[in-house]
Amino acid sequence: MYxxxxxxxxxxxxxxxxxxxxxxxxxxxxxxxxxxxxxRATSCITAGLATGVEKIVPVATIEETLSYRQKGFLVAGExxxxxxxGFDLGNSPFNYMARECQGKSVVITTTNGTQAxxxxxxxxxxxxxxxxxxxxxxxxxQHKQEDIVLFCAGWxxxxxxxDTLFAGAVAExxxxxxxxxxxxSLAARQLFLQAREDIAGFLQNSSHVKRxxxxxxxxxxxxxxxxxxxxxxxxxxxNEIL
Ligand code: 3SL
Numbered sequence: 001m002y003x004x005x006x007x008x009x010x011x012x013x014x015x016x017x018x019x020x021x022x023x024x025x026x027x028x029x030x031x032x033x034x035x036x037x038x039x040r041a042t043s044c045i046t047a048g049l050a051t052g053v054e055k056i057v058p059v060a061t062i063e064e065t066l067s068y069r070q071k072g073f074l075v076a077g078e079x080x081x082x083x084x085x086g087f088d089l090g091n092s093p094f095n096y097m098a099r100e101c102q103g104k105s106v107v108i109t110t111t112n113g114t115q116a117x118x119x120x121x122x123x124x125x126x127x128x129x130x131x132x133x134x135x136x137x138x139x140x141x142q143h144k145q146e147d148i149v150l151f152c153a154g155w156x157x158x159x160x161x162x163d164t165l166f167a168g169a170v171a172e173x174x175x176x177x178x179x180x181x182x183x184x185s186l187a188a189r190q191l192f193l194q195a196r197e198d199i200a201g202f203l204q205n206s207s208h209v210k211r212x213x214x215x216x217x218x219x220x221x222x223x224x225x226x227x228x229x230x231x232x233x234x235x236x237x238x239n240e241i242l
Contacts, residue, residue, distance in 0.1 A: 013147040014178040016167045016185040020112070021157040023119050032146045033123040034137060034170065036130070037153035038162040039208045040091050040217075041113020043130040043224040044076075045241055048096030048106060050133070050230035056241045057107045058114040068107035074100075077109040081208075081215045084109075092220050093132075116153035117236065123149070128234035128241060131166055131199065131227045138173045140233045148178065150185070161191075161206040162224075165199060168192025200225035 017026050036042055045056050057073070059065050062084060069075055076089035076096075083090030089101070091110055108114055120126045124146055129137045141148055150170055152163035168188035171180060180186055195202035200222055203209045209221050234241045 011177065011179045012145070014171060014174060014180050014185055015147075015149050015182045016164070016171065016188045017149055017151045018159050018164060018167075018184050018188075019152060019154040019157050020116055020119055021154075023116075023151065026149050026151075028120060028123040028149060030124050030146065031149050032125045032127065032141065032144055033120040033149045033151050034127050034129040034141070035113070035116050035120055035151050035153065036163045036166050037110070037113030037116060038130055038166050038224055039160075039212060040093060040220055040224055041108070041110040041153065042128045043132055043220075044091055044093045044096045045108070045113075045128050045234050046130045046132045046230055046232065047093040047223075048101060049234050049241065050232045051097045052102040053096060053106055054103055055105050056234075057105070057239055058117045058236075058241060059107060059109050060115055060118050062109055065107050065109045068105075071105075073105045073107045076106050077114070079111055081111070081211055081217065092217070093223055094220070112153040112155060116151055120151055120236075126236040128236075129166060129170065131169070131225055132229045133232055133234075134166070134169055134173075135228045136231050136233050138170060141170070141174060142177065148174075150188075155208055160208055162203055162208065164188045165192050165195050165202070169196070172196075199227070 078091035089095040150167040171189040
């Protein structure tokens with residue numbers, strides 16, 4: 001006789017992709033991918049949709065972004081942290097929460113975040129994660145059956161601290177329910193455990209926080225470090241995030 005015990009239950013796998021440069025090493029097909037760009041693309045998308053933006057279309061290039069203007073979209077985005085000349089919005093979450101965005105469709109291109117979304121397209125499902133909606137993301141993943149890839153957008157293919165911390169926060173909350181066979185998820189989790197009491201403080205010396213500091217983005221950093229401000233899970237459906 002064989003008695004099935006709890007440990008025999010096949011657990012889902014959770015992996016962390018620490019940079020877009022590594023994404024080809026991860027199998028995305030059939031999996032749920034959480035795209036993470038804490039500073040600031042995925043925080044902006046979450047804040048915008050939670051406060052009244054109707055939909056957000058992520059695109060890779062400035063030219064494609066501009067082509068949406070004639071369809072009545074607000075045109076948003078940045079390169080190297082700076083608002084693109086002639087665009088309606090930059091890449092501060094406060095831009096997306098402004099009254100002018102209520103009920104509007106927004107098209108967005110960013111240096112890393114929207115590129116990571118595009119690289120995630122082979123996945124079964126793509127959702128948008130940030131500290132602002134951490135618990136909503138965790139709850140959503142708990143109700144799914146698929147393996148999970150937490151995809152850190154990083155900065156120009158380099159590792160970054162803030163996206164890794166968020167991946168670690170999700171890994172920590174799902175630790176009892178998933179297998180973590182990749183060392184990146186173990187490392188991210190350990191990093192988050194060190195940072196959890198003061199996320200913004202922990203990020204103080206990180207490269208993008210310094211970069212944003214030079215671009216008057218300190219308030220954005222504080223805001224994007226807030227946990228569970230919103231209770232939504234933005235999901236890519238076709239080419240729209242809703
Ligand atoms: O690269 C991105 O997607 C942006 O979020 C970077 S920035 O914070 O707007 O500079």
